[in-house]
Amino acid sequence: MSTRHTRASGPDLACVARLLADGTRAGFCLALLDGRAWTATELARHMGVAASTATEHLNALVSGSLLVEERQGRHRYVRLADPHVAELIENLAAMAPARPTPPRSLSAAGRRRALAHARTCYDHLAGAVGVAISDALTARGLLDWDGGLRLTAQGEAWLQDLDIAPTTGTRRPAVRSCLDWTERRPHLAGAVGAALCRHAFTAGWITRIGTTRAVTVTAVGRQALHDHLGLPDEVLQQQL
Amino acid sequence: MSTRHTRASGPDLACVARLLADGTRAGFCLALLDGRAWTATELARHMGVAASTATEHLNALVSGSLLVEERQGRHRYVRLADPHVAELIENLAAMAPARPTPPRSLSAAGRRRALAHARTCYDHLAGAVGVAISDALTARGLLDWDGGLRLTAQGEAWLQDLDIAPTTGTRRPAVRSCLDWTERRPHLAGAVGAALCRHAFTAGWITRIGTTRAVTVTAVGRQALHDHLGLPDEVLQQQL
């Protein structure tokens, strides 16, 4: 095979990048950014390719250990291997140009608007609502962006008040900045971002729209976010 | 052309990933991780391809805004567009499998050993020495890894004592973890990592070996790193 250009050795960047260099595989990964496990056929339908094609792509992604799989009966479930992979994909997405052609159909446009409003980004919140929450946290002195993102002492106290305990013990950063591809602005990710999102689900602040990544802020959520962060209803309700 | 699979829209991940999905282009980026500007022919020779091929690759990388170029007379200098790109490449490299075939020739092996010992990684220090410094900083309570990397109050004081002032005002994280592809262990990057590396150069602690990314720790440097961090000579001198 190609023993050609191995002049300069080092990590084999290309073989990882190649996995994401195909539109269909990239679409799979973007879909899996919702943090859930999808079946092979779901992904195939999602991207409009044959089942056999999807199988080949999934084989590649799994053997490249970007995805992990779990077999259940006649189903093959896959999900992102770990938060590092999600982070990598987010970074790549942030660097990518916004796609020139906005969706054509009316339903696609509505779906996109819902996503732009509020959605999960792997395990934290993104979209207009995600950014608004990050901004509010910053304005109230709970987050500090100067010289790198940092959770302030008040921020830690605020989390404790709400009984939100980020998973610790791992090397995962407590707070991390994630660039939003709709808002083009950074918002809160990392262990704290994930814990906050988890809390929002369990406390009924937000609910998923169907089985998509899009979420809506419930009445309870609007009240809570107003009380705890002073967020007005306008930014929490999707404009129709 | 291919209006085929645009079923699910979003950021065009694939077009960025494709830039890094080629061995030669990836090699260029890895070389440029030294943070310096290279000419087109230097890169071509480095990867063993024709000048015309290098031109085409550089056009792609520049128009994809991973690289920026600067024309000087008959030379075309390119470098990584910004620290975000460097970070992306580092993340990708950390995820990539170590290349199965270690370099064959004797000189290549020596070069690799020098790199494994101490080198620059874009703008901070990596290799055994880089990891040792990070470990020493941690052991002395200047860095805290629990629940995400953080510079402690003692850490800030330590920097001030040494007159090291990280560039601030930018959104760049002060401290960031970077996974080393030789040591397979995280070490210090980010604005503080860069400032520390800059200081090491200007204070004469380290010098470049020729024009490569590899560096050696000088006698002055060994003394300073022993005084300030308690690092023993053994880890600072390359074993021959």
Place this chain on the structure above:
DNA sequence: GCGGCGCTTCGGCGCCCGCCGAAGCGTCCG
């Protein structure tokens, strides 16, 4: 046990893209 369904394997097709060498252009230097 039989049909349906999800997934996989395999051939084959076609396009994309990375490579080169030859020729040409602009810059620098003697």
Place this chain on the structure above:
DNA sequence: CGGACGCTTCGGCGGGCGCCGAAGCGCCGC
């Protein structure tokens, strides 16, 4: 001013890879 040098453009070649449909396999439910 002429030659060397760095870079670019272009045509052409070859291999890799993403796609499909047909056939096959295994699990499930009736």
